[in-house]
Amino acid sequence: MSTSWFTPATRMGLSIAVATGLYGISFGALAVAAGLNLWQCIVLSALMFTGGSQFAFIGVLAGGGTPVAGYSAASLLGIRNSVYGMQIKQALRPSASLVPLMAQVTIDESTATSLGQSSLAEKKRGFWVAGVGVWLLWNLFTIVGALLGERMGDPAAWGLDGAAVAAFLGLLWPRLKSAEPVFVAFGAVLVTALAVPVSAPGVPILLAAAAAVIYALITYRRGKPATEHGQRQRVDS
Numbered sequence: 574m575s576t577s578w579f580t581p582a583t584r585m586g587l588s589i590a591v592a593t594g595l596y597g598i599s600f601g602a603l604a605v606a607a608g609l610n611l612w613q614c615i616v617l618s619a620l621m622f623t624g625g626s627q628f629a630f631i632g633v634l635a636g637g638g639t640p641v642a643g644y645s646a647a648s649l650l651g652i653r654n655s656v657y658g659m660q661i662k663q664a665l666r667p668s669a670s671l672v673p674l675m676a677q678v679t680i681d682e683s684t685a686t687s688l689g690q691s692s693l694a695e696k697k698r699g700f701w702v703a704g705v706g707v708w709l710l711w712n713l714f715t716i717v718g719a720l721l722g723e724r725m726g727d728p729a730a731w732g733l734d735g736a737a738v739a740a741f742l743g744l745l746w747p748r749l750k751s752a753e754p755v756f757v758a759f760g761a762v763l764v765t766a767l768a769v770p771v772s773a774p775g776v777p778i779l780l781a782a783a784a785a786v787i788y789a790l791i792t793y794r795r796g797k798p799a800t801e802h803g804q805r806q807r808v809d810s
Contacts, residue, residue: 582686582695586702589682593624594710600627601718607635611719618715622708623680626651642776649782657684664688665697678704757785 597618604614609631621627626647633643658679661667664687667675683704690696749755761781768777 578698580695580698582690582699583702585689586683586686586699586706589686589703590706590710593682593707594714596624597711597714598718598721600624600631600711601715601720602722603628603635603718604631604715605719605722607631609634609719611716611723614715614719615712618712621647621651622677622711623647623651623654624711638776642779645779646782649779653681654679657681660684661687661700665693665700675700675704678708680704680707682707757788760788761785 600618601614604617604627605611609617617627617630621630629650630643630647633646634640658676661675661679661684662672665675678701683700686703687696687700690699749758761784764781764784765777768780772780
């Protein structure tokens with residue numbers, strides 16, 4: 574392998590691809606436990622390809638929710654990828670022909686690897702190595718996990734009936750680094766707990782997401798006037 578290609582961005586992208594790809598085993602097994610067959614697991618990983626949304630989708634199904642409710646929950650979590658897409662397009666300035674392919678592999682890992690580099694060449698290299706690497710390994714290990722899941726028998730006997738929730742919490746926990754996300758997470762938990770006894774499966778997660786959006790809008794509107802007032806004061810002075 575040429576040393577000119579095997580740069581820090583490449584090494585970072587490869588290591589992230591391996592670590593994230595292995596997690597696909599959990600998704601494949603949990604998807605089968607939620608009622609999907611092998612081909613449905615494969616299509617979901619190949620096309621949706623965003624871990625948090627995929628776990629949300631199968632979590633709703635495992636709880637008895639409808640595919641529509643699962644898709645709605647997954648879509649809400651996938652909104653962040655649109656923001657990533659704008660950041661990556663501005664940073665890498667890709668040609669129009671590459672945009673659809675880049676959109677497919679724009680995820681947490683490829684974005685973080687790319688934007689963490691200093692030069693444009695390294696940003697591009699990190700994005701493609703991480704994005705394509707994760708896609709290949711995630712799909713490969715999804716198949717492995719789904720095949721294992723089909724041979725496990727009753728999911729409840731192995732604890733897989735509740736494992737989707739545990740996997741989703743594992744994705745959430747590293748993001749709770751300050752008081753505000755902890756507060757939002759606690760509020761979402763409270764809304765969900767209140768909604769579960771009185772609503773259909775899949776609806777509580779949508780209500781929790783709506784509560785988080787309302788909080789974001791309220792804090793944004795409160796912060797904007799204060800910022801504008803501060804700017805006017807600086808201009809006047």
